[in-house]
Amino acid sequence: MEKILFVMNPVSGGIDKDEAILRIHWLAVREKFDFKFQYTTGVNDDEALRHEINWYRPDRVVACGGDGTVLLVARNLLNEDTPIGILPLGSANGLATELAIPDTLPEAVELAVNGQTSRPIDLLRFNQKYLGIHLGDVGVNALIVKNYAKSGDRRMVGYAKHLFRAFQESELMRYTIKTPEGEYQKEGYMLAFANARRFGTGIYLSLNGSMSDGLFEICNFREIELEELINLGLTKFELFLDEEMYSDVISCKEAEITIDRKIDFQIDGEYIGKVDHLTISMIESAVKVIVTGGEDEE
Numbered sequence: 001m002e003k004i005l006f007v008m009n010p011v012s013g014g015i016d017k018d019e020a021i022l023r024i025h026w027l028a029v030r031e032k033f034d035f036k037f038q039y040t041t042g043v044n045d046d047e048a049l050r051h052e053i054n055w056y057r058p059d060r061v062v063a064c065g066g067d068g069t070v071l072l073v074a075r076n077l078l079n080e081d082t083p084i085g086i087l088p089l090g091s092a093n094g095l096a097t098e099l100a101i102p103d104t105l106p107e108a109v110e111l112a113v114n115g116q117t118s119r120p121i122d123l124l125r126f127n128q129k130y131l132g133i134h135l136g137d138v139g140v141n142a143l144i145v146k147n148y149a150k151s152g153d154r155r156m157v158g159y160a161k162h163l164f165r166a167f168q169e170s171e172l173m174r175y176t177i178k179t180p181e182g183e184y185q186k187e188g189y190m191l192a193f194a195n196a197r198r199f200g201t202g203i204y205l206s207l208n209g210s211m212s213d214g215l216f217e218i219c220n221f222r223e224i225e226l227e228e229l230i231n232l233g234l235t236k237f238e239l240f241l242d243e244e245m246y247s248d249v250i251s252c253k254e255a256e257i258t259i260d261r262k263i264d265f266q267i268d269g270e271y272i273g274k275v276d277h278l279t280i281s282m283i284e285s286a287v288k289v290i291v292t293g294g295e296d297e298e
């Protein structure tokens with residue numbers, strides 16, 4: 001009998017998880033699989049999950065939450081064959097959107113439980129220490145993430161509330177980007193490191209890029225672009241922006257960033273702290289994520 005471990009973040013997105021839990025129980029009866037729930041607590045979740053994986057030996061692990069919960073599962077299944085399912089139950093679910101995971105609960109549970117197609121996904125590694133699966137950035141967005149986390153309001157509207165404040169507080173940064181291809185001097189209000197093309201809000205930050213190409217995109221946000229982004233972001237979250245906005249993007253396998261001062265840094269919605277130096281590299285095909293069958297990469 002197949003064993004499925006559901007890693008459930010009870011607080012993600014401010015969403016009640018009862019319906020998801022009921023549906024999983026109901027599917028388990030219908031499909032006859034064995035399952036366990038592992039509830040995250042926000043403290044020592046890595047240790048608890050590693051212990052559960054070693055003990056239960058699941059055939060698949062389903063991350064039920066936002067990007068942070070997917071990353072928790074991913075970093076504990078690094079270079080393993082065990083496929084990861086995603087139940088998008090976070091505030092924005094940028095990664096699930098990027099991977100075209102269905103956004104209705106019945107379909108998403110069905111895919112996570114029964115999906116047979118998995119796709120290799122690269123992970124980002126920052127300063128040899130922190131892993132990321134979707135998006136890391138320094139600057140104004142990280143400041144929003146910091147304030148948002150402090151406020152305890154986990155809904156999208158909570159995120160939006162912090163946009164203007166962070167924008168007013170943020171200052172122009174100057175940075176040097178070194179990649180194997182060259183060295184660039186830039187300035188802007190934010191520098192994003194993207195394994196994918198969209199923010200958690202659904203807003204595109206680069207038009208190229210894939211989560212399985214061994215490359216990541218460095219996107220520099222200059223003032224005018226940022227203002228536009230924020231204005232548009234406040235009116236509607238699912239947007240496709242003008243291609244012109246993405247001219248300042250570098251694709252690379254590794255990079256070293258030096259900033260003129262210490263700036264807020266976040267990875268996948270987790271505030272890390274202030275940094276003035278970053279090394280970034282990729283772990284290619286680090287994990288397998290269950291996606292809708294027969295779909296080619298966009």
Ligand SMILES: Nc1ncnc2c1ncn2[C@@H]1O[C@H](COP(=O)(O)OP(=O)(O)OP(=O)(O)O)[C@@H](O)[C@H]1O
Pocket residue numbers: 009010011012013014040041042043065066067068069070089090091092093094154200268269270
């Ligand atoms: N029981 C809990 N109580 C408080 N915080 C928790 C708990 N479980 C997990 N967390 C925290 O939740 C964060 C991860 O949240 P996650 O990214 O899954 O959802 P989200 O932030 O609502 O969604 P999104 O990433 O889509 O914006 C981590 O910071 C983790 O420490």
